[in-house]
Amino acid sequence: MIDDILDEDANEAMLRNAIAPEFTKKAEAEKKWPxxxxxxxxxxAFAALDKRGVLCLHNSGFExxxxxxxxxxxxxxxxxxxxxxxxxxxxxxxxxxxxxxxLMLAFNHVNSDVPDKLNVGLALKEELERDGFTLExxxxxxQRINIPKLPRR
Numbered sequence: 001m002i003d004d005i006l007d008e009d010a011n012e013a014m015l016r017n018a019i020a021p022e023f024t025k026k027a028e029a030e031k032k033w034p035x036x037x038x039x040x041x042x043x044x045a046f047a048a049l050d051k052r053g054v055l056c057l058h059n060s061g062f063e064x065x066x067x068x069x070x071x072x073x074x075x076x077x078x079x080x081x082x083x084x085x086x087x088x089x090x091x092x093x094x095x096x097x098x099x100x101x102x103l104m105l106a107f108n109h110v111n112s113d114v115p116d117k118l119n120v121g122l123a124l125k126e127e128l129e130r131d132g133f134t135l136e137x138x139x140x141x142x143q144r145i146n147i148p149k150l151p152r153r
Contacts, residue, residue: 038133038147038150041131041132041133042058042103042128042131042133042147044131045124045127045128045130045131045133046058048127048130048131049087049123049124049127052123052127053082053083053084053085054083054084054085054086054087054107054120054123054124055071055074055075055078055083055085055086055087056086056087056088057070057071057074057086057087057088057089058088058089059089059090059091059094060088060089060090061090061091062090062091062092063090063091063092064090064106066090066091067088067089067090067106068106068108070088071086071088071108074086075110083110084109084110084116084119084120085107085108085109085110085116085117085119085120085123086107086108086110086120087105087106087107087108087120087124088105088106088107089103089104089105089106090106093105097147097150101148102136102146102147102148102149102150103146103147103150104144104145104146105124105144105145105146105147106144107120107121107124107144107145108120117141118140118141121137121139121140121141121145124145125137125145128145128147133147134147134148134149135147135148136148
């Protein structure tokens with residue numbers, strides 16, 4: 001990522017030297033993490049959803065419209081009948097999760113039909129709860145699903 005953000009006149013060596021100790025701290029902190037992290041559980045839920053016909057995208061753009069756009073781009077590259085729905089979280093959702101507000105997941109049906117959209121949400125709920133997540137969701141297609149209790153890492 002450093003290569004992507006460096007300005008022409010930036011001191012790359014200084015930046016890399018400043019970042020190296022942070023990676024060392026992270027590696028030490030990881031030793032205290034549980035064997036299976038929340039990210040592992042989310043990946044497992046997303047993999048199960050993929051098998052059920054729900055495309056799941058991690059960190060998809062910065063805002064809601066980006067996530068929907070990216071989902072439709074990916075869907076257009078896959079077999080037409082492979083997925084009936086999709087879900088994602090975006091950059092602002094990651095920022096909120098890091099601030100301790102939980103991770104919000106957006107979902108939709110590939111044809112945006114409300115009854116079918118609810119089925120996507122129900123599949124998402126089932127798989128997330130199967131992987132041990134506690135959720136906040138009113139059970140409608142109007143509200144995104146929140147995973148409120150994620151560690152602040």
